[in-house]
Structures are given as structure tokens and as C-alpha cells.
Amino acid sequence: MTGVGGPGPEGQHVPPPSSTGRRIGPYEQSLIDSRERVEAQARERARRQRRTRTLAAVLVAVLVAGAGYAAWRIVGQRDVATSVPESAAQPTSCAEPTTVRLAVAPAVAPVVAAAAEALSKHPDGPCAAYDIEPAQAYAVAGSLSGSAVPDGWVTDSLGLLDRVEQTSGTKLTATEPFASTGLVVAMPAAAADAVGDDLSWARLLTTSTPVRVPDPNRTTIGRLALGAAASTLDDAKLRAAISGSAKGGSANVSLDGLATSPQPVGAVVTEAEVSAWNAAHPEEALTAIAPREGSAAVAYSLIPVATTSAVRSLVTELGDYLKSDEARTLLQDSGFRMPSGGDAKAPTPLIGTVSIAAAPSPAAIAKATAAWNASAPSAQTLLALDVSGSMLERTKQGTRLAVVQRATVRALGAAAPQTRTSLWAYSQHIGTKGDDQKELVGYGTLGDPAQLAAIEKSLGGLNKMVGGGSGLYDTVAAAYDRAKGTYAAGHTNSVVIVADGPNEDDYGLSLDLLKQRLAAAKDPARPVRVVIIGLGTSVDEKTMKDIAATAGGTYLAAPTVDDLEPVLLQALGG
Numbered sequence: 001m002t003g004v005g006g007p008g009p010e011g012q013h014v015p016p017p018s019s020t021g022r023r024i025g026p027y028e029q030s031l032i033d034s035r036e037r038v039e040a041q042a043r044e045r046a047r048r049q050r051r052t053r054t055l056a057a058v059l060v061a062v063l064v065a066g067a068g069y070a071a072w073r074i075v076g077q078r079d080v081a082t083s084v085p086e087s088a089a090q091p092t093s094c095a096e097p098t099t100v101r102l103a104v105a106p107a108v109a110p111v112v113a114a115a116a117e118a119l120s121k122h123p124d125g126p127c128a129a130y131d132i133e134p135a136q137a138y139a140v141a142g143s144l145s146g147s148a149v150p151d152g153w154v155t156d157s158l159g160l161l162d163r164v165e166q167t168s169g170t171k172l173t174a175t176e177p178f179a180s181t182g183l184v185v186a187m188p189a190a191a192a193d194a195v196g197d198d199l200s201w202a203r204l205l206t207t208s209t210p211v212r213v214p215d216p217n218r219t220t221i222g223r224l225a226l227g228a229a230a231s232t233l234d235d236a237k238l239r240a241a242i243s244g245s246a247k248g249g250s251a252n253v254s255l256d257g258l259a260t261s262p263q264p265v266g267a268v269v270t271e272a273e274v275s276a277w278n279a280a281h282p283e284e285a286l287t288a289i290a291p292r293e294g295s296a297a298v299a300y301s302l303i304p305v306a307t308t309s310a311v312r313s314l315v316t317e318l319g320d321y322l323k324s325d326e327a328r329t330l331l332q333d334s335g336f337r338m339p340s341g342g343d344a345k346a347p348t349p350l351i352g353t354v355s356i357a358a359a360p361s362p363a364a365i366a367k368a369t370a371a372w373n374a375s376a377p378s379a380q381t382l383l384a385l386d387v388s389g390s391m392l393e394r395t396k397q398g399t400r401l402a403v404v405q406r407a408t409v410r411a412l413g414a415a416a417p418q419t420r421t422s423l424w425a426y427s428q429h430i431g432t433k434g435d436d437q438k439e440l441v442g443y444g445t446l447g448d449p450a451q452l453a454a455i456e457k458s459l460g461g462l463n464k465m466v467g468g469g470s471g472l473y474d475t476v477a478a479a480y481d482r483a484k485g486t487y488a489a490g491h492t493n494s495v496v497i498v499a500d501g502p503n504e505d506d507y508g509l510s511l512d513l514l515k516q517r518l519a520a521a522k523d524p525a526r527p528v529r530v531v532i533i534g535l536g537t538s539v540d541e542k543t544m545k546d547i548a549a550t551a552g553g554t555y556l557a558a559p560t561v562d563d564l565e566p567v568l569l570q571a572l573g574g
Contacts, residue, residue, distance in 0.1 A: 080279035081110035089117040094127035103150040109134040128314040138218040142413025151306040152315035166449035177299035178322040179336040181270040182354040184288040191264035192287035201229040205241040211266040212253040226368035227360025246375035259284035272335030274347035290352035296359035380488040384424040386500040388470040407565040417447030426475040428468040436471025469504030501538040
């Protein structure tokens with residue numbers, strides 16, 4: 001008797017036994033071979049179809065670019081909201097509307113703006129001009145006090161209401177979601193085709209193409225995606241999959257540059273974000289890959305925050321409209337699902353089918369978050385804000401000081417929870433001993449609600465301190481000494497100075513003396529990075545760069561008040 005699979009008694013090949021232990025005859029084996037060939041052919045057809053869809057999308061993009069918007073509609077493409085207008089739509093129902101400020105999760109901000117514009121055209125619509133500000137939900141939840149408070153808030157997680165109450169003492173009432181969207185992995189077409197047939201979360205996050213994932217501590221997307229992957233990946237593979245994103249320390253991922261990157265790269269985003277990106281950038285269209293297991297939905301709710309009943313009513317009217325049949329088309333065309341039913345129009349091209357699954361278990365989310373935090377950088381930052389007299393200058397958003405207050409509370413609310421921060425203010429002779437600087441809040445972790453609350457309270461009190469000239473040079477030196485003296489091992493230790501203009505203290509350190517002092521104080525064993533942020537056009541950029549370079553740091557420009565928040569968040573580590 002021959003071994004398994006060897007020649008039979010008459011020189012014929014004997015097939016190996018089946019999984020049940022019995023031998024398989026030639027006829028049955030031919031059926032198995034045939035089935036495998038059919039499945040392989042089906043997989044190859046699917047790959048060809050995906051390539052065809054991608055080429056078709058590129059062809060459509062070319063047609064669109066050549067023939068304009070009319071041709072875009074002629075070839076049957078849907079109308080996708082892709083951006084937020086600079087100014088609020090004015091209603092036709094009245095001449096003097098109330099401005100209603102809404103902080104809206106960025107992924108849904110364009111379609112909320114489009115809905116507000118559509119509502120403004122109703123002759124019997126609310127007498128409101130809805131001013132839409134794209135803002136990360138985690139950042140808003142950590143900054144709902146003082147001048148940063150909007151009238152309404154579109155959040156992508158009702159779980160953040162607890163954070164609101166802990167940091168600002170504000171108790172908000174949850175509202176039912178008006179829309180939701182699933183998660184996908186976006187990649188350039190060639191990289192997406194190379195993934196293969198295994199479309200599991202585990203495979204998509206461990207493929208040869210690096211995939212950017214947002215911080216699970218601060219984003220719903222990161223929590224849901226990494227929680228799903230953690231259910232099937234062991235600790236080592238999970239850490240390897242997310243170490244690159246975690247080391248970058250950023251809360252969010254962008255689709256910008258994915259299509260043109262020299263090395264293929266992907267990103268975990270919502271299906272709606274891919275639809276908006278491809279509509280706005282047809283020449284850089286990305287392929288969406290739907291994970292086989294699906295994902296829990298990212299759901300969006302509009303929550304009134306205003307304390308006056310009249311403004312709360314205007315927020316509620318927009319919330320009601322977002323759940324209407326008229327708004328359904330806007331939402332679904334832009335890749336969102338309505339709670340009343342009906343699928344969103346899927347992004348194109350798409351591999352797989354976007355499906356909504358149960359949320360990952362708390363244990364899986366905890367595992368994913370722990371893996372992230374093990375690789376994420378830790379930072380200790382001393383932040384010093386200019387409160388000299390020039391901060392009273394008016395801008396379109398109020399005084400420069402008001403802009404700094406809003407930007408600071410929002411940036412700190414968005415920063416990584418493990419970041420340790422101390423807050424100073426400076427002008428001239430505001431310290432207890434006539435110093436140009438004053439500590440307002442000592443070092444504490446931003447993940448501690450009490451620390452954020454203390455910082456927000458101090459920021460609100462800056463109005464009483466503003467005035468005088470700028471004691472910039474003395475403040476840089478004092479802040480550097482404090483940061484070095486409180487050096488935290490294992491952290492990136494930084495001094496971040498927001499400067500509104502040049503040094504104006506003629507009795508303090510000169511530029512040369514400041515540079516000499518910084519150079520002498522540098523210690524390779526206890527490095528302190530100095531970041532100077534120049535707000536506006538009155539800052540001497542060359543001098544600021546010179547000071548920062550002397551201390552081994554950098555200079556960041558915020559030419560307009562709108563630039564300050566993202567630049568400040570960058571300085572804090574993203």
C-alpha cells in the first residue's frame with residue numbers, strides 16, 4: 001500500500017484524504033479543483049473590476065476638469081458637500097438675523113453648512129445666520145467655558161458629555177443623532193489593489209502599506225478602529241501596527257498627500273470623508289477599503305449649548321431640519337446615513353461593502369489605548385502668553401487677547417491627555433517681585449479635569465492683567481530656567497512663548513545677553529526646546545528665529561488670528 005498521495009496500485013495518482021479522513025476519488029477531486037479555479041477566477045475578476053472602477057473614476061475626473069460642473073452633473077455624479085463657506089448664509093425670512101455659532105465635528109461640517117444654507121432659503125425659516133466652525137469634538141469638550149463656548153455643538157461622541165462636565169462644570173443634555181457614517185481605510189488605488197482578499201481590520205492595519213490611525217484617546221475613529229483590530233491582534237502586532245501613528249502624536253489624520261506620497265500610505269477615516277475628498281480632489285482620488293467585520297458607526301448629534309432660550313431655540317430648529325426629509329438628500333449624497341433608515345451613497349471607488357457593526361468591547365478599547373500610549377511621546381510644556389497692551393487691538397474676532405484666550409483653551413483641550421502643562425502670562429512688571437512674568441498655573445496633566453479647569457479660569461482672568469509693554473527677553477530666560485529646573489525625564493521638555501510683538505523692556509536683558517544666557521544654560525543631558533509663536537505682523541521674525549535657534553528650538557508664524565490655534569496645537573505636540 002502506498003503512502004498518501006502516492007501512485008496507486010495501477011500507477012494512478014491517489015488524491016489525499018479529505019478533512020474527514022476518507023479518500024477523495026478522481027471525480028470528486030475534479031469538482032474541488034474546478035471550484036477552486038472558479039473562486040480564483042472570481043477573485044481575479046474582482047481585482048480587474050476594481051482597477052476598471054479606478055480608471056473610470058480617473059476618466060470621470062478628467063472629464064470633469066475639462067468640461068466643468070455642468071458635465072459633472074451630466075455624467076451622473078452626486079452633489080457632495082466638500083467645504084465650509086467663510087461666512088454664514090443670511091436667511092430670507094428676516095433682515096437682521098441672530099448669529100448662531102456652531103462648533104461642528106470636521107467630517108460633518110461641510111454638510112451641516114450646506115443644510116444651514118438650504119434652511120436659510122425657507123421663507124418661514126429661523127431668523128438665524130448659522131456660523132459653522134469645524135472643530136474636533138474632543139477639543140470642544142475640553143474648552144466649553146469663557147469666550148470659546150459656541151451656541152451649539154455637533155459632536156461625534158455623546159460619551160464626551162462627561163468630559164464637558166468634568167472640565168467646565170457644564171451639564172449638557174444628549175440629543176438623538178441626526179446622521180452617522182461607517183469607517184474605511186483610504187489608500188491610493190495601486191496600494192489598495194495590493195492588499196489582497198483579506199479585508200479584515202487586522203490585515204488592513206498590518207499590510208506593507210503603513211496606515212495612519214488617529215489617537216484613540218481623543219477620537220471616536222481611533223477608538224472604534226483600533227478597538228476592532230485589538231479584538232483579533234495580539235499585543236505585539238497591535239503595537240507594531242500603530243507605533244508609527246502613535247509616535248507622531250497627532251490626534252487626527254488627513255487625506256492630504258496620500259495620493260501623491262512617494263511611498264504608499266493609507267488612513268483610517270469615515271466613508272463620508274473619502275466621498276468629500278474625491279469630489280473635491282478628483283485628480284487625487286483615493287480608494288476606500290471597507291473592513292470585512294464592519295465598524296461601529298460614528299454618529300453625529302447637535303447639542304444646544306447657549307444659555308438663552310431664544311438662541312437655544314434657533315439651534316434646535318437647525319437640529320430638527322437636519323432630521324427632515326429635505327436634509328436626507330444632502331446627508332446621504334455626502335456619504336452619511338440617516339437614523340430613519342436608508343444607506344448612504346458609498347464612496348467611489350470602493351473595495352468591499354461598508355457595514356455597521358457593534359462597538360468594540362471596553363476591554364478591546366482599553367487594550368488599544370494602552371498600546372497607543374506605550375508608543376506615544378510624553379511632553380512637558382511651559383506656555384507663556386503675551387498680555388502686553390498691544391493685545392487690546394481689535395480684530396474681526398474681538399481683541400487679540402480674546403483670540404489668544406479662545407485659541408489657547410481650544411488647543412489645550414485638544415492636546416494629548418498625558419501632556420503636562422504650566423501656564424504663564426507676561427508683559428512688564430506683573431510678577432510679585434516686579435518680574436515681567438507670572439506663573440498662573442503650575443505643571444499638571446491635561447488629562448486631569450482639574451488642571452484644565454484651572455487653566456480655563458486663569459485664561460478668563462487675563463483681561464485684568466493686560467497692559468504695558470512686552471518683557472519678552474526676560475520671560476524667555478526665566479521660562480527656560482524654570483523648564484530646565486523642573487526637567488521631566490522621558491518627556492519632551494519645551495517652552496512655548498506666544499509673542500504679539502518685539503521686546504519693549506529697555507531695563508531688562510538685551511538680545512545679546514539673552515542669547516549668551518541661553519547658550520550657557522544649554523545642557524545636552526536636560527534638553528529644553530524653545531518654540532516662539534509670532535502672532536500677527538509686528539513680530540521681528542528674524543530676531544525670534546535667532547533666539548529660538550540659540551536654544552535649539554524653532555519659530556512658528558501665525559500671521560493672522562485664525563492661524564493661532566493650529567500653530568499652538570502644533571507647538572504643543574499635535
